[in-house]
Amino acid sequence: MTPVCGLDRIDRESGVTALVEGHAVAIFRTYDDQVFALSNFDPFGRAGVLARGIVGTRGDVSFVASPLHKQAFDLRTGQCLDDPTVSVASYEVEVRDGQVLVGGRRR
Amino acid sequence: MTDQEQPHRRQQLVVVGHGMVGHRLVEAAIERGLTETHDITVLGAEARPAYDRVALTSFFEVGAKALNLLPRGRYDDPRVSLRTGVEVVAVSPRQRIVTLNTGEDMHYDELVLATGSYPFVPPVPGKDLDNVFVYRTIEDLEAIRKAARKARSGAVIGGGLLGLEAANALSQLGLETHVVELAPRLMAVQVDAAGGRTLSRHIEALGLSVHTGAMTEAILGPDRAGRVTGLALKDRKALDVDIVVFSAGIRPQDALGRAAELVVAERGGILVDERCRTSEEHIYAIGECAAPGGVMYGLVAPGYAMAEVVVDTLLGGEGTFEGADMSTKLKLLGVDVASFGDAHGTTEGALELTYADDVAGVYKKLVIAEDPEDGTRRLLGGVLVGDASAYGVLRPMAASGLPLPDNPEDLILPAGGGGGVALALPADAQVCSCNNVTKGEIEAAVDAGCETAADVTRQTRAGATCGSCKTQVKKIVEDHFAAQGRTVDRSLCEHFPLTRAELFDVVLIHGHRTFDQIVEAHGTGRGCDICRPTVASILASQLNGHVLARENRTLQDTNDAYLANLQRNGTYSVVPRIPGGEITPEKLIVIGEVARDFGLYTKITGGQRIDLLGARTEQLPAIWRRLVDAGFESGHAYGKALRTVKSCVGSTWCRYGVQDSVGLAIMLELRYRGLRSPHKLKGGVSGCARECAEARGKDFGVIATEKGWNLYVGGNGGAVPAHAQLLAGDLATEDLVRYLDRFLMYYIRTADRLQRTSTWIDQLDGGLDRVREVVVDDVLGLGTELEAAMAQHVDCYVDEWTATLEDPDKLARFVSFVNAPDLPDPAISFDTARDQIVPAPAAVDLGASIPVGAGR
Ligand SMILES: Cc1cc2nc3c(=O)[nH]c(=O)nc-3n(C[C@H](O)[C@H](O)[C@H](O)COP(=O)(O)OP(=O)(O)OC[C@H]3O[C@@H](n4cnc5c(N)ncnc54)[C@H](O)[C@@H]3O)c2cc1C
Numbered sequence: 001m002t003p004v005c006g007l008d009r010i011d012r013e014s015g016v017t018a019l020v021e022g023h024a025v026a027i028f029r030t031y032d033d034q035v036f037a038l039s040n041f042d043p044f045g046r047a048g049v050l051a052r053g054i055v056g057t058r059g060d061v062s063f064v065a066s067p068l069h070k071q072a073f074d075l076r077t078g079q080c081l082d083d084p085t086v087s088v089a090s091y092e093v094e095v096r097d098g099q100v101l102v103g104g105r106r107r
Numbered sequence: 108m109t110d111q112e113q114p115h116r117r118q119q120l121v122v123v124g125h126g127m128v129g130h131r132l133v134e135a136a137i138e139r140g141l142t143e144t145h146d147i148t149v150l151g152a153e154a155r156p157a158y159d160r161v162a163l164t165s166f167f168e169v170g171a172k173a174l175n176l177l178p179r180g181r182y183d184d185p186r187v188s189l190r191t192g193v194e195v196v197a198v199s200p201r202q203r204i205v206t207l208n209t210g211e212d213m214h215y216d217e218l219v220l221a222t223g224s225y226p227f228v229p230p231v232p233g234k235d236l237d238n239v240f241v242y243r244t245i246e247d248l249e250a251i252r253k254a255a256r257k258a259r260s261g262a263v264i265g266g267g268l269l270g271l272e273a274a275n276a277l278s279q280l281g282l283e284t285h286v287v288e289l290a291p292r293l294m295a296v297q298v299d300a301a302g303g304r305t306l307s308r309h310i311e312a313l314g315l316s317v318h319t320g321a322m323t324e325a326i327l328g329p330d331r332a333g334r335v336t337g338l339a340l341k342d343r344k345a346l347d348v349d350i351v352v353f354s355a356g357i358r359p360q361d362a363l364g365r366a367a368e369l370v371v372a373e374r375g376g377i378l379v380d381e382r383c384r385t386s387e388e389h390i391y392a393i394g395e396c397a398a399p400g401g402v403m404y405g406l407v408a409p410g411y412a413m414a415e416v417v418v419d420t421l422l423g424g425e426g427t428f429e430g431a432d433m434s435t436k437l438k439l440l441g442v443d444v445a446s447f448g449d450a451h452g453t454t455e456g457a458l459e460l461t462y463a464d465d466v467a468g469v470y471k472k473l474v475i476a477e478d479p480e481d482g483t484r485r486l487l488g489g490v491l492v493g494d495a496s497a498y499g500v501l502r503p504m505a506a507s508g509l510p511l512p513d514n515p516e517d518l519i520l521p522a523g524g525g526g527g528v529a530l531a532l533p534a535d536a537q538v539c540s541c542n543n544v545t546k547g548e549i550e551a552a553v554d555a556g557c558e559t560a561a562d563v564t565r566q567t568r569a570g571a572t573c574g575s576c577k578t579q580v581k582k583i584v585e586d587h588f589a590a591q592g593r594t595v596d597r598s599l600c601e602h603f604p605l606t607r608a609e610l611f612d613v614v615l616i617h618g619h620r621t622f623d624q625i626v627e628a629h630g631t632g633r634g635c636d637i638c639r640p641t642v643a644s645i646l647a648s649q650l651n652g653h654v655l656a657r658e659n660r661t662l663q664d665t666n667d668a669y670l671a672n673l674q675r676n677g678t679y680s681v682v683p684r685i686p687g688g689e690i691t692p693e694k695l696i697v698i699g700e701v702a703r704d705f706g707l708y709t710k711i712t713g714g715q716r717i718d719l720l721g722a723r724t725e726q727l728p729a730i731w732r733r734l735v736d737a738g739f740e741s742g743h744a745y746g747k748a749l750r751t752v753k754s755c756v757g758s759t760w761c762r763y764g765v766q767d768s769v770g771l772a773i774m775l776e777l778r779y780r781g782l783r784s785p786h787k788l789k790g791g792v793s794g795c796a797r798e799c800a801e802a803r804g805k806d807f808g809v810i811a812t813e814k815g816w817n818l819y820v821g822g823n824g825g826a827v828p829a830h831a832q833l834l835a836g837d838l839a840t841e842d843l844v845r846y847l848d849r850f851l852m853y854y855i856r857t858a859d860r861l862q863r864t865s866t867w868i869d870q871l872d873g874g875l876d877r878v879r880e881v882v883v884d885d886v887l888g889l890g891t892e893l894e895a896a897m898a899q900h901v902d903c904y905v906d907e908w909t910a911t912l913e914d915p916d917k918l919a920r921f922v923s924f925v926n927a928p929d930l931p932d933p934a935i936s937f938d939t940a941r942d943q944i945v946p947a948p949a950a951v952d953l954g955a956s957i958p959v960g961a962g963r
């Protein structure tokens with residue numbers, strides 16, 4: 001796993017972009033300090049922007065809304081909540097000793 | 108080409124007659140933008156501007172002021188000039204000139220005759236004696252009132268609609284009053300014999316004497332002072348009266364047209380086609396002086412429709428006048444009288460269904476046709492006296508020729524009438540007769556997304572002309588909602604069961620400062636892309652804190668979060684503020700140098716500033732360092748906030764300018780810069796009536812006048828453009844600023860999320876009038892509070908970019924990658940077009956799953 005930054009670099013309910021093995025990965029931290037990692041690439045707007053989206057909840061699901069056209073993606077899975085046929089990749093991620101580590105792309 | 112360059116290109120529209128219909132024409136012309144291309148001159152023979160002639164009788168109670176249709180004595184649109192007390196004495200169609208009684212000649216490109224009608228006075232001996240009057244103008248009523256002071260009794264000759272109005276007036280003035288009518292009944296045009304009898308009884312019960320079937324032979328007199336002494340009637344005893352009022356019908360005022368050899372209808376009135384055009388191409392006639400298809404209409408609504416048609420024609424529209432419904436509903440001497448459709452049952456085979464209650468003084472008649480084949484019955488028309496409450500339902504039924512229910516008597520029996528029946532109106536029933544809108548069209552507008560009756564009116568024009576069907580429209584909208592089990596949900600989103608305005612109040616009252624406090628107290632969950640930026644905006648409006656302050660920065664949309672506008676490829680645009688569009692050469696050079704050094708694309712915006720595009724996140728601080736050092740500050744192009752106040756060059760340079768528009772625009776832009784609002788806000792200031800700054804296309808627009816400033820509000824461009832409407836005129840700068848402070852704060856407090864000022868005004872109960880009450884008249888007593896809120900904004904303003912550059916915590920966000928802060932994102936690349944950068948198409952990320960054929 002690749003260490004990318006300290007957890008304190010990520011505001012609660014927001015994201016940062018990290019470069020992990022040549023891929024732009026969006027790392028999010030929720031209100032209750034869970035950390036998730038998705039591909040930064042927004043498949044609708046076709047640009048690397050997801051880390052800059054607003055983080056919120058729909059029911060119990062934490063999501064990020066693309067800053068381009070507001071489609072929502074489930075932080076846990078990368079599934080688009082507005083269009084079941086679209087999803088983005090999600091990554092293994094964990095926090096160890098206050099450091100955020102990103103692993104491989106989930107299947 | 109601007110007007111400034113081509114002043115002679117403007118068309119001259121001359122309107123003769125400033126009565127109800129002439130006035131309506133000007134209003135429609137202003138509202139629909141005809142004054143953008145036409146200067147309008149209105150010439151009225153009466154000494155005063157147009158007044159509500161329909162309500163003339165109320166003059167004795169309310170006075171002339173209340174009847175005035177143009178209380179300020181002039182139109183707010185400076186391109187309209189009104190001259191009262193001047194009469195047009197001749198029209199020369201070939202030279203396109205009108206001649207005034209002052210001897211002046213005036214050129215026109217298009218001429219509209221709206222000269223109305225005059226009372227017909229039959230050639231009875233004695234008609235020229237003193238104390239013989241007609242009943243048409245305020246001056247007539249003033250004279251009648253004066254004479255009544257020394258009189259005991261009076262007679263009205265004519266028992267039609269206007270005659271009864273006049274009789275009402277005499278009796279209100281304390282005179283013993285007689286009504287003399289040649290026909291066997293009162294209001295012979297509108298009601299049948301039985302209805303007329305019911306009406307007579309009502310009127311006699313009020314103490315008036317009704318003489319029907321009575322022919323006036325002579326007016327008796329004079330007495331020693333030259334006045335009337337009585338009325339001689341054929342085969343009846345003479346009446347002893349001190350005053351006589353003629354109300355024996357009206358005649359179209361078509362003398363100008365006749366003299367100019369326009370074609371005149373057989374029974375009088377200037378003949379016009381369905382475009383209201385006379386036999387001369389550039390002359391139109393509307394209102395009571397016109398006879399469309401040979402018919403003269405003695406009511407105001409058809410005149411209004413004609414006015415709209417002419418404006419539409421001059422705008423290149425297709426509108427036509429298709430004849431008018433002569434239905435009437437009025438209250439005469441406190442008695443409801445209505446008549447609609449074929450009130451006299453003249454249609455072949457028509458049946459009548461009547462209901463009469465002599466004790467209550469109620470008479471109702473329906474005229475019905477029965478289909479000989481299938482037996483269905485249709486309503487053709489009717490008469491209602493004493494209780495006209497069913498008119499709202501019956502008139503559209505008759506107008507649309509709908510089949511009647513099995514028990515039509517329910518429609519006029521006392522227990523029936525009213526509400527329940529409205530539901531029974533079928534979809535093709537015409538609800539708005541002015542604009543020909545059916546119930547079905549209203550419901551379709553609701554289905555297509557209209558949320559309120561006001562939306563429906565805007566969409567379909569139902570209720571937009573005379574307004575008499577507005578309650579009906581509202582009811583249909585509400586019933587339609589109810590029928591679908593739908594209530595209008597105005598919650599912001601799933602997290603807050605409140606509207607933005609309600610949330611604004613809650614935050615203000617409780618003094619909340621963070622999203623956590625607000626969502627814990629008033630919402631659920633952790634918010635979303637709708638409520639989080641809304642809360643951010645509300646907090647910014649109330650507290651004026653920095654948008655990137657730690658506690659609230661995760662609420663900001665990405666534009667606010669990076670103090671720049673996100674573009675399609677993930678880069679940002681940078682827009683430094685250029686107040687009023689005025690900039691020094693030195694500063695222009697700095698912008699050029701920054702753009703060159705950072706390789707940015709540059710473009711001039713519509714708001715008179717310069718957009719620098721293609722900046723990467725990590726470049727933004729360095730770009731702004733250079734700009735701030737050169738004296739620039741944030742232009743808030745990224746915010747739902749004040750954008751720009753555009754200006755024309757103004758009186759300093761322009762030879763047409765009458766005020767310093769640039770100076771005012773800069774002052775306003777600096778005053779309101781950084782003000783967060785429900786949607787973006789734009790302003791404009793024009794230095795003269797030529798309006799080169801396009802101020803009326805802005806949320807607030809200021810146009811210079813000789814005496815000060817006119818303030819317009821509620822304009823915008825975009826997909827649904829709106830012209831700003833006049834809020835107040837001829838203001839001193841100080842008052843202008845005060846009204847603007849109040850207006851903007853009132854909007855910020857009460858508008859919905861992403862609601863521009865135009866829609867906000869439309870949806871306020873009372874619309875622009877309400878805004879004026881609150882902002883100008885201060886009826887809510889909020890004025891000082893709103894001004895204080897704006898003063899706080901002005902005092903607390905700091906430039907967001909300067910503050911960001913000074914704070915390492917805020918700057919830490921401006922990186923490409925958290926673990927490689929200065930490495931440009933390899934996914935962003937550019938091509939070149941016309942010597943500048945443009946975004947290159949992005950490569951597809953392999954991790955994403957997108958169905959074939961999806962995407963953009
Ligand atoms: C007492 C009363 C009650 C009424 N009640 C109703 C009602 O209940 N419902 C209804 O629908 N209608 C009613 N009417 C009729 C209604 O008022 C008219 O239909 C309406 O005013 C017609 O408008 P207009 O502009 O065509 O004419 P007007 O309002 O008469 O205006 C014409 C104007 O042109 C001016 N003018 C004429 N010649 C010249 C010239 N050569 N140069 C310059 N100016 C000129 C006149 O001075 C006048 O000011 C009523 C009328 C009266 C008098």
